[in-house]
Amino acid sequence: MISDRIKSNLSREFRESLLAKVGLVLLVAILIMGLFAPVLATHNPHTTGYFDDDGNAYPPMGVSYDSHQWVDGERVTYTAEPSADHYLGTNNIGQDVFSRLLFGARTSLMVGVFGTGLAVLIGVPFGLVSGYYGGRVDDAMMRVADIMLAFPSLVLALALIGVMGSLTIPIPDPFVFAGVADGMPASTPLPGTVTLVVGLVTWVWFARVARGEAMSIRNEEYVKAARSLGANDREILLKHVLPNSLTPVIVLATIQVAAIILLESSLSYLGFSGTTLSWGYEIQQGQDYLRTAWWVSTVPGIGIVLSVISINLLGDWLRDSLDPNIEGEGGGAG
Amino acid sequence: MSAETPPTSQPLVSVDGLEKYFWENDSVLDRLFGDEPVAVRAVDGLTFDIHEGETLGLVGESGCGKSTAGETLLRLQEPTDGRVEFDGDNVYDLEGSDLTEFRRDAQVVFQDPFSSLDPRMTIGDIVQQPLDIHDVGPTDERRQRVRDLFERVGLSVDQLDRYPHEFSGGQRQRIGIARALALEPEFLVLDEPTSALDVSVQAQVLNLLADLQDEFDLTYLLISHNLSVIRHICDRVAVMYLGEIVEIGPVEDIFEAPKHPYTEALLASVPRASTDERERDRQTLAGDVPSPRNPPSGCRFRTRCPMVIPPDDLEIDQEDYRAIMNLRERIERRDISLETVGGDEEFEFTDGSIPPADVDAFVDALRERVLDRELPARHAELVDGALAELASTDWDAAGTQLREVYASVCERDRPDLGEDGHPVACHLYADNECETLENVR
Known part of the structure; x- marks a missing residue:
């Protein structure tokens, strides 16, 4: 399906574009972080508390930390030295921020990929059928899509979560099973409801793109030729319309992964994620301590920013090389 | 083959x-x-x-x-x-x-x-x-x-x-x-x-x-x-x-x-590599194909046809006839800008008409613009009469005047494609029009 011309376009655009390289490096780094989180993490992300030799807890703990205690009516300042044990400090309940960053990448990427996959599965067939048949069918189906578009996606997502409740699916961790990551959580929770909901609020974009493609492809002469050969609508849709409409869908999908990561962060920030191992949740946890422990919120925030930027950069690269006709910053999705 | x-x-x-x-x-x-x-x-x-x-x-x-x-x-x-x-x-x-x-x-x-x-x-x-x-x-x-x-x-x-x-x-x-x-x-x-x-x-x-x-x-x-x-x-x-x-x-x-x-x-219209090409009487088609949204009545080719059949009682040269038909077409489509006739706002329209004194000058200026040939006196008179109606922007009257005299069988009836070995849909070949063909040619 990928022709030589497309391959050469991809590699040429990649060579010429610094941004594409930056994006790729960043995304690979984030993927490695997420995939190998149990191996790379220094602490179990759920373990709370950091105790000094005397058994005193010092949350939150940063690269350097002053704590104050009243001893005999006098204020005494203890300074905790930067700890080699916690690269990025701990959060307010003493959990290791670095380890939680790694596991948070898992959640974001899983929701981003699965949510986009779901949106593609709903939106592309919907759009292809709508655009291919046209007429009344198209009118009716696109009004449904318009109604979906009329809701702000965050509001719609909150409403859906409210209706469906929160469901998380524990995914067993192969590293822990293989015994290379002792002390790490045995499973990673996939926030099922959130994945479903982000899919349900973003499929419309895919439907619209697929519809536009189908509308132009159905008038192509090879579709007429197929019809004159006796192919039925299902064969034409699967054999001609679907393969030829995939390019813009792929480009949109990369951009939507980034958009969904943002949406998931917003949802978990608001506390609807269903898992605490999420960047948005971390930001929310740390916001009360921004003055004294900035890293608790900032580290996951940087995680979100970098992953969204890297995916968008790669999306631009794909768009430029797959479809040279679209210039500049387009998309408008998300 | x-x-x-x-x-x-x-x-x-x-x-x-x-x-x-x-x-x-x-x-x-x-x-x-x-x-x-x-x-x-x-x-x-x-x-x-x-x-x-x-x-x-x-x-x-x-x-x-x-x-x-x-x-x-x-x-x-x-x-x-x-x-x-x-x-x-x-x-x-x-x-x-x-x-x-x-x-x-x-x-x-x-x-x-x-x-x-x-x-x-x-x-x-x-x-x-x-x-x-x-x-x-x-x-x-x-x-x-x-x-x-x-x-x-x-x-x-x-x-x-x-x-x-x-x-x-x-x-x-x-x-x-x-x-x-x-x-x-x-x-x-x-x-x-x-x-x-x-x-x-x-x-x-x-x-x-x-x-x-x-x-x-x-x-x-x-x-x-x-x-x-x-x-x-x-x-x-x-x-x-x-x-x-x-x-x-x-x-x-x-x-x-x-x-x-x-x-x-x-x-x-097919170019030929031949020396007598120069003498060949090329009847290139004038005008555009009419829109299929609103095809001409009768014979669809009549708006461009070089052999439109004039009414039986009318003595007229085919090219004069074509010029008048084209003018009528424009009048019926109201496709003439009357305000700009004569240039420099020479004629002032008040309430849709110009002062009676200016009508003759207006007709002369308008004829100059819409007709590119000198018509025989009889037809020139008829056309001027129709153009004069335009001085009071009465498009319908102008159209009607021309239609009454010049309406062709080509616009009234849709010609049938015959049945014989080489059928053609043209009034020139309808049974009762045989002599018309000779007239037109």
Whole structure:
């Protein structure tokens, strides 16, 4: 399906574009972080508390930390030295921020990929059928899509979560099973409801793109030729319309992964994620301590920013090389 | 290509009153706002037969509905009205296995070899697709059939796994022909099969088509605007204008003794490499093809026809008559800007008319603008009378004055395509108009 011309376009655009390289490096780094989180993490992300030799807890703990205690009516300042044990400090309940960053990448990427996959599965067939048949069918189906578009996606997502409740699916961790990551959580929770909901609020974009493609492809002469050969609508849709409409869908999908990561962060920030191992949740946890422990919120925030930027950069690269006709910053999705 | 085809046998394809309209302003919103749907009469009542083994050419200017006719005939589009009989069955009534059968027997080769092949399929798959759709034989048999087809149309079998973009236009057209032949059809619609190709390749493809016709007993409907292609390959020719057939007949008759003024004009527009070209009286067609949204009444060619029939009691030179008809057309369409007559706001319109004293000057200035020739006194007088009505912007009165005197049979009645061996839809050839022909010529 990928022709030589497309391959050469991809590699040429990649060579010429610094941004594409930056994006790729960043995304690979984030993927490695997420995939190998149990191996790379220094602490179990759920373990709370950091105790000094005397058994005193010092949350939150940063690269350097002053704590104050009243001893005999006098204020005494203890300074905790930067700890080699916690690269990025701990959060307010003493959990290791670095380890939680790694596991948070898992959640974001899983929701981003699965949510986009779901949106593609709903939106592309919907759009292809709508655009291919046209007429009344198209009118009716696109009004449904318009109604979906009329809701702000965050509001719609909150409403859906409210209706469906929160469901998380524990995914067993192969590293822990293989015994290379002792002390790490045995499973990673996939926030099922959130994945479903982000899919349900973003499929419309895919439907619209697929519809536009189908509308132009159905008038192509090879579709007429197929019809004159006796192919039925299902064969034409699967054999001609679907393969030829995939390019813009792929480009949109990369951009939507980034958009969904943002949406998931917003949802978990608001506390609807269903898992605490999420960047948005971390930001929310740390916001009360921004003055004294900035890293608790900032580290996951940087995680979100970098992953969204890297995916968008790669999306631009794909768009430029797959479809040279679209210039500049387009998309408008998300 | 037999020169003479006896039209005695039962025709393979019989088209009867085929109509295909497209509708504009026909969406839910338009209906909501009360816009009337507008019919674009792409194909408006075609009737012809195609006999087994012959090649019928369908010729006409761009936009006259040739391709739509071809596609509707193959039921790639549903017709608005009419019937097409293929082997005795109405194509539009076919269902299930009968329709499948028809899809095997009737195939199409498209004009644009770049969009007629799916860019994401290998050419081997493209040619095999018809066999897959109709489940012909086991897989290796299909592969072998594809190889045979490739060899027959002059392509190398080594290239089966390549993609269409790796081929030239001529090669792609051969691939399209191989695909059309895969199911061993009886009837092929060739929709401008060579117009997208280089001249050097056109002849190769035409010769290939001719060879294939002899070899497989094919019947062709060749759609083209290229008269030399038509003459090269066709047995009979149907000339189309604005969705209608104006003339149909054996290729020699059409080319050597064209009857319809449109056919004559089409033939005259073909450049010829000859020294007497300079003396040839070239009747190039004036004006544009009228819109199929609102075709002219009566004979559709009358707005451009160099031989419009004047009323019996009128003595008038054809060119004068044409000038007056064109003027009337503009008046009826209100297609003259009265405010700018004379320039520099010479004539002031108050309440839609100019002061009576200025009328004569206005008529002179207007005539200057809208007529490029000196009319005989009698007609000049009539025309001036009509133009004077425009001084009070009375378009209807001006139109009516001209219509009463100059209305032609060509605009009143729609000419019928006759039944004989070389029928033509023109009032010049209607039975009671024989002497008119002499008058006009």
